[in-house]
Amino acid sequence: MARQRLPIPPHFNPDKVGEVWKVAYQERAADAKKWAKEHLLQPAYKDKFRISLLLVDVQNTFCIPDFELFVGGASGTGAVDDNRRLCEFIYANLNVITEICPTMDTHQAMQIFHSIFLVNDKGEHPQPYTLITLEDIEQGVWKFNPELSPSLNIDETYGQQYLHHYTRQLQRGGKYDLTIWPYHAMLGGIGHALVSAVEEAIFFHSIARHNQPDFQVKGGNPFTENYSVLSPEVLEDAMGEQVAEKNVGFVKKLLDFDAVVIAGQAKSHCVAWTIDDLLNEIQVSEKGLAEKVYLLEDCTSPVVIPGAMDYTEQATAAFQRFADAGMHIVRSTDPISSWPDIQL
Secondary structure, eight states, rough: OOOOOOOOOOOOGGGGSOOOOOOOOOOHHHHHHHHHHHTTTTOOGGGGSSSEEEOOBBHHHHHHHTTTTTOOOOSSSHHHHHHHHHHHHHHHHTTOOEEEEEEEEOOSSSSSSSGGEEEOSSSSOOTEEEOOOOOHHTTTTSEEEEGGHHHTTTTHHHHHHHHHHHHHHHHHHHHHOOOOOSSSSSSSSSSSBBBHHHHHHHHHHHHHOOOOOEEEEEETTOOOOOOSSSSSSOOTTTTTTTOOOOOOOHHHHHHHHOOOOOEETTTTTHHHHHHHHHHHHHHOOOOOGGEEEEEEEOOOOOOOOOOTTEHHHHHHHHHHHHHHHHHHEEEEEEEEEEGOOOOO
16 A cells, blocks of 8 residues: 655745744654654654655755855746755655755865965956866966965975866866855855754654664865765875775665655756766666666756856756666655655
8 A cells, every 4th residue: 555645744834945043853853753643653764665865965055045055046946946845745755754864065165166275376366156177277377375285284286286186187077177166065154054944854854753864974175076975076186195085885875775865956066966976886786776766856956157157958968867877757746656666
């Protein structure tokens, strides 16, 4: 017998999804215990068909209007609309979602994709959304900022060599040029926190199903971008010395679930490259595992900065490639029991 979607708990206010506020933990915990009893929710460890919900970077910095990197998508309100649907999806499927894994993009000021890392001959730093190419580094348009050497525990020569190596590796990888992003997802800041409505839904699930969410922190390495939670963009420096490593344990954990559902921001960047890395691991081990991955297409939006950049086409192409590899494109409003290969 198919599991029925649950009603949405009365505390959820869809009009507040685009705002930052304090979650009333004690009150929500009491509500969740009562809700679990009322709807006969079992502890998650009893699930026979285990579902992981991977939420990529559902943080204020990407999801709240007027924050640093709000993902508006084509509509201009993308991430807010996505998260309203995401919260409703979590509540409606409390009885079948086994575990929620939120990733947390986590940065400090001195990182290779922030303005302060580079400088020109005039002492100026690149503006946000500047694309830094290998040719820019080779021609001396931008250089490593030597003032950062003591803080990063490297010398100026190494910094410049590494910058050249890094942009060359990005060019070879065929993804994006080095993008200078606005300072965002700053560790300890409000932008770093989960969206309040989503945090509340995750907390409610944790209490109702007796299951701890598995937070995955990424992006803190000053020497590489880390769009994907599974692997940084560059792993070694020019001498072959390791500067970062893949999140091998988390890949294995995800693939041990019967189904992995993925949503979050942004569809064109951190979501796309997380899925891409997961697909690469699947193709190395067992291609059929792609069929256990489900992409919530209505809970993610691409980066669109009017007048600067629009990655809608790239995001659409990436999702088509994932579908062609066997992954399922689904909508949050459809019952999970109706999705292909789901055995609830």
